[in-house]
Every structure is written in structure tokens, then in C-alpha cells.
Amino acid sequence: MTFTQRQTSPFNPTENTRTMGKGMRAAILFLLSVVVLLGLLGGRLFYLQLIEGDRNQQLAENNRIRLIAKPPERGRLFDRKGNILASSRLAHVVYLWPIAQPKEKWQPIIQRLSEVIGIPAQTILAKLEQEGYNSPNLVRVSSAISPKIVTALLEHSRELSGVQVEPEAVRYYPNGDIAAHVLGYTGEITAEELPELREKGYRPGDVLGKAGLEYAFEKMLRGEWGGQQVEVDAFGKVLRILGQKPPLAGNAVKLTIDLDLxxxxxxxxxxxxxxxxxxxxxxxxxxxxxxxxxFDPNLFSGKISEAAWQRLQEKDHPFVNRxxxxxxxxxxxxxxxxxxxxxxxxxxxxxxxxxxxxxxxxxxxxxxxxxxxxxxxxxxxxxxxxxxxxxxxxxxxxxxxxxxxxxxxxxxxxxxxxxxxxxxxxxxxxxxxxxxxxxxxxxxxxxxxxxxxxxxxxxxxxxxxxxxxxxxxxxxxxxxxxxxxxxxxxxxxxxxxxxxxxxxxxxxxxxxxxxxxxxxxxxxxxxxxxxxxxxxxxxxxxxxxxxxxxxxxxxxxxxxxxxxxxxxxxxxxxxxxxxxxxxxxxxxxxxxxxxxxxxxxxxxxxxxx
The missing domain is CATH 3.40.710.10 (DD-peptidase/beta-lactamase superfamily)
Structure with missing residues (x-):
């Protein structure tokens, strides 16, 4: 038996009616889908750009542009002959970058950080909350840390997104406990001190004079903060510096004290x-x-150990200037x-x-x-x-x-x-x-x-x-x-x-x-x-x-x-x-x-x- 193929003409509508109906429905559905999708996208864009545009623009900028505050070097103290009584040394300090993580992700990071640096998680959290979760400023959460802790932080860096280790000048007393009651010591601002000191430009984690001339001459020794505005990539790597204001070191002060005497x-x-x-x-x-x-004022330039604090307590009021x-x-x-x-x-x-x-x-x-x-x-x-x-x-x-x-x-x-x-x-x-x-x-x-x-x-x-x-x-x-x-x-x-x-x-x-x-x-x-x-x-x-x-x-x-x-x-x-x-x-x-x-x-x- 021979089968003959039927030839149909594209110009004969009666011959292609069923096929044409199916194609039109597909096209209409496709067009409707596109319209709905575009409507949804347009609505979302309308919401993002007009309703929350300012906020999202700020978030985008903050993820790309970082403000890195730089503390000033504290003014040095000299004796009458020019011998150094108090200066600074380079150390490493731990900071948090609040906006690097959503609020809900900070808790496990802070807990892990607490375990590494030995500072209570609640203390770290309090400093973060004082500054605010959307702040682009770095929040200082530690005094000078040891090289061992710096290494540990690097090893756990994947678990500590938003945590940074920065070099910083910390107070140093080259003569140890010599003239300790005259010089005094420095320390971090406490939560009780912060509300009043904010008005004077201090921020959580700042260091100031706590006793002696460090306290009495605080205005002269403090200096002025500076900082850098930098562009970073998705990994936080600095791409370029957009602008900077160098920190202004505090004033040096020469004392009447004769170190030799x-x-x-x-x-x-x-x-x-x-x-x-x-x-x-x-x-x-x-x-x-x-x-x-x-006492040795250097103890308070970093995190004082429990053993060192106990040794001080064994003395009879060592902080009293008799x-x-x-x-x-x-x-x-x-x-x-x-x-x-x-x-x-x-x-x-x-x-x-x-x-x-x-x-x-x-x-x-x-x-x-x-x-x-x-x-x-x-x-x-x-x-x-x-x-x-x-x-x-x-x-x-x-x-x-x-x-x-x-x-x-x-x-x-x-x-x-x-x-x-x-x-x-x-x-x-x-x-x-x-x-x-x-x-x-x-x-x-x-x-x-x-x-x-x-x-x-x-x-x-x-x-x-x-x-x-x-x-x-x-x-x-x-x-x-x-x-x-x-x-x-x-x-x-x-x-x-x-x-x-x-x-x-x-x-x-x-x-x-x-x-x-x-x-x-x-x-x-x-x-x-x-x-x-x-x-x-x-x-x-x-x-x-x-x-x-x-x-x-x-x-x-x-x-x-x-x-x-x-x-x-x-x-x-x-x-x-x-x-x-x-x-x-x-x-x-x-x-x-x-x-x-x-x-x-x-x-x-x-x-x-």
C-alpha cells in the first residue's frame, strides 16, 4: 500500500485553524507573564527607590565606603631635663564594624570573639549597642592585645566577620612605677562616664586619663581624632582612599620633676x-x-590580668598618693x-x-x-x-x-x-x-x-x-x-x-x-x-x-x-x-x-x- 503525503498551503486558513489557535494562546500567556513580572519588578523598584530609597542608598554606600576613625597619639610627658616620663608604643586593638553585619548575626560573632580575647560577651555587646548597629564607625572593644591573641583572631577570621584588628598607639611608661602617683594612668571610658563625655567628643572604647597628671592634663594630652574614608570591596579589602584627616597629636608637657632625683x-x-x-x-x-x-601604670594600658590585680590588692592602698x-x-x-x-x-x-x-x-x-x-x-x-x-x-x-x-x-x-x-x-x-x-x-x-x-x-x-x-x-x-x-x-x-x-x-x-x-x-x-x-x-x-x-x-x-x-x-x-x-x-x-x-x-x- 502506498501512502500519499498531504500537502497543505500556508495561505489556506481553513487548512491551519487548530495550529493557529494554540500559538496565539501561548503568545498571550507569555505576554501576560511578562507584564505581571515587570509589574512586580516595577513595584519592588518603586518600593526600594521611592519608599526606602534613602535607607538602601545609605546601606549600599556603607557597604562600599567605610569610615575608619584614627585616634590621636597622646601627648608625651617629659621631666625638666627632657627625659621621657610617658609616651606611646604601637599595639594592636580589636574593633567591631557595626554595619558589616545585620543585627541578628552579631550574637554568635560576639560570643566567639569573647572566647578568643577574654572579654565578656555582654561587655562587647554593650559597646556595640551604645554605638548602634547601623553605625559606619569602628567600635573599640579592647585595649592592647598580645601577639598570641592577634594570631588567634587571624585564625578564626572566617567566624569573625565584622571584627578588625588595627594598630594603635597605647600609653607607655618607660620607667615603670617611678613617679606613678604623679603621672597617674589611662583607661577606657566606662559606661557610666560615657553619657557626659559624649558631649565632649568621646566615643565608646575611648581612652582617657584616670588619675594623676594624665587626668589633670587630659585636655592638653588628648589630641584630636582623625580618620580615613575608604572604598572597600565585598571582602572588606581597601580599594582606594577617598579622603583623610590626619589625627592631631596631643600637646607635650614638660614637668618640674627631675627624673634622676x-x-x-x-x-x-x-x-x-x-x-x-x-x-x-x-x-x-x-x-x-x-x-x-x-603601682605600675603600664598595667592599665592593656587588659590587666587577674593575677596582677590581685597582687595590687595585697598592698595597702597603692593608688593613694600619701x-x-x-x-x-x-x-x-x-x-x-x-x-x-x-x-x-x-x-x-x-x-x-x-x-x-x-x-x-x-x-x-x-x-x-x-x-x-x-x-x-x-x-x-x-x-x-x-x-x-x-x-x-x-x-x-x-x-x-x-x-x-x-x-x-x-x-x-x-x-x-x-x-x-x-x-x-x-x-x-x-x-x-x-x-x-x-x-x-x-x-x-x-x-x-x-x-x-x-x-x-x-x-x-x-x-x-x-x-x-x-x-x-x-x-x-x-x-x-x-x-x-x-x-x-x-x-x-x-x-x-x-x-x-x-x-x-x-x-x-x-x-x-x-x-x-x-x-x-x-x-x-x-x-x-x-x-x-x-x-x-x-x-x-x-x-x-x-x-x-x-x-x-x-x-x-x-x-x-x-x-x-x-x-x-x-x-x-x-x-x-x-x-x-x-x-x-x-x-x-x-x-x-x-x-x-x-x-x-x-x-x-x-x-x-
Missing amino acids: QKAVENILGDRQGGVVAMNPNNGEILAMVSHPA VLQVYPPASTFKVVTMAAALESKSYSPNDVLPTYPYLDLGGFQFWDHNKAGFGTIGFYEAMAYSSNTFFGQVGMRIGEKNIAEWSHKFGYGEYSGIELKAEETKGTVPDPAWKQKVIGEPWYIGNTVNMSIGQGDVQANLLQVGMMTASVANGGFKIRPHLMLEDNDAKEWRQSLNISPTNLAALQKSLRAVFEFGTASSLSVADVTMAGKSGTAEDPPRPNHAWFTLYAPYEKPEIVVTAFAENAGGGGGSAIAAPLAVQTVEAYMKVKKQPNAPNNPSISTPVPN
């Missing part, structure tokens, strides 16, 4: 608990300020009593009084330290031997009002003016009104006797005792102690106490007598003459405190030294504190001749406001 005095004080301050009596420049126990804390000044205060007696014209320099084993007032006995008295003596002998019964009689005659008046003139009961005011305790000059208000009791004659010998409720710090000594040494001027080295005329740092020349000479002669035949006669040094006063302060039930304050050379004073040994026990000021002060003078005479540092910078430091 500071080190010498640190060795002289040794492990004794107490303090020593040395200053120029003519202009108030602090040459050395030592307090013990101390030079600026108050104690009963004891017999060093007899200088004030003598000045008040002579200036009130109740006594003349050559008056004499009998002394006794003790004064009996209302059933209370005020003993001389030798338990026998010193016979009939004048002011020079009374100061040299430190007779309590002599100055107790003087105090009863001139009254507490005169003593209080001259206490304030010398600087007691007031802030000294030093830049470390935040850490200074100004002490107490008691009087009847003060006692009634604070203690709720009337004033008794025994209070006046106690006051006249620097006991009872009289409280003073080492700096105030040094200021009093300086006033006698420099010709009767109250000086303002300071730590910033400036080229100002010395007259700007002092004011006259208007002590008569005769009475001033008597005060100087009485302090010289302490070394000539008094409580410090065994400590006279052949090549430098000194004048000063010892003191032994009661602190029941604990052991006594030991004081000694002096100036040298006697003929033309260059240095005042006040030494204090806290709860030193037996021996008193002449046996324990006096050698510390004398050795400090000897050290000063040696180191003052040493040359400046080779690269001693000339610094014009702005006055802090």
Missing part, C-alpha cells in the same frame, strides 16, 4: 610606707614626689605656733619659759617626750629639743584664734594649688566653731594645747608642711606648688606673709638649731648646712607616724624636703624620717649637676583651663 628618692624611701616631696622653695616647682606603696593625704603634723606644726606667738606680739624671740615633765589640764597630762622637761629655755632651744610643755604654754597664752589665723596664712586647711587637686585632701584647722559643728562639743583649753603642738584635730598633708617650711626658707613668702614647668617669673608663684624680718630671722635660727644641737644634730652634713624640724604624731591604736621637714642650703635655700613614714613606730621623726630627708638633700646636690637629656625638647605648653 625622683629615682634616687624612690630608692631612699624604699619599702617604707609613706611619702617624700622635694620642691624649690622660691617658686614652688616640685622636684620629686614619691609615695609608697605604688603626699596629698592628711595626718596630724605633730611637732613640725610648732613653726606655726612660734610665728603666731611672735607676730601677735605676745612674745619676743628672746623670751624664756620653764618647762616641765608634763602639763596637767583638767585631768589630762600633756607630756614632754623626754618625760622630764628641759628646764628654763627660749624659742631656739624649745624648737631644737621639740618641747611640748614650752609650746603648750605659748599656745594657751596666744589662744587658738591666733594659731588658726597663722595656720591658714601658711596654707593649712586649704588646697595647695597643685594640679593634682582631685587627689588632694586639704586637712583641718580646728577652732571652737568647727568643733561644735563637727564633733558637737565645746572647745577646751586642752584642745588649744593639742593644737599648738600639731596634735588632736589638726590635719595636714606633706605638701602643706613643705609650703610652711618654704615660707621660712624663702624670706616669708607663701608659694604655690606646681608640676608643670613654665618660664614664668617666680614672683607669680608666691605671695608675702608680711612676717617681720626680726621674727623671720628667729624662725630660721630656731630651725637651724635643730641641726646644730637639737633632735637632728647627729645628721649634720659637712658640705651643706640645713635647717628643719622633726615630728612624731600619735595615731592610736596604731604605731606613731614619723615626720621631718627641712630646707637647704641654710644660707641660700634651693630645696625643701618633707619626709613622712606612716605608722613607723618607735624612734620618731628624728630617727626615722630625718635620715630620709637628709639623704634626699644629698641626692639633690649630686643630680642637679647632671646634664639634660641629649634631645631635650623645647616645649611651649598651653596653660590648662
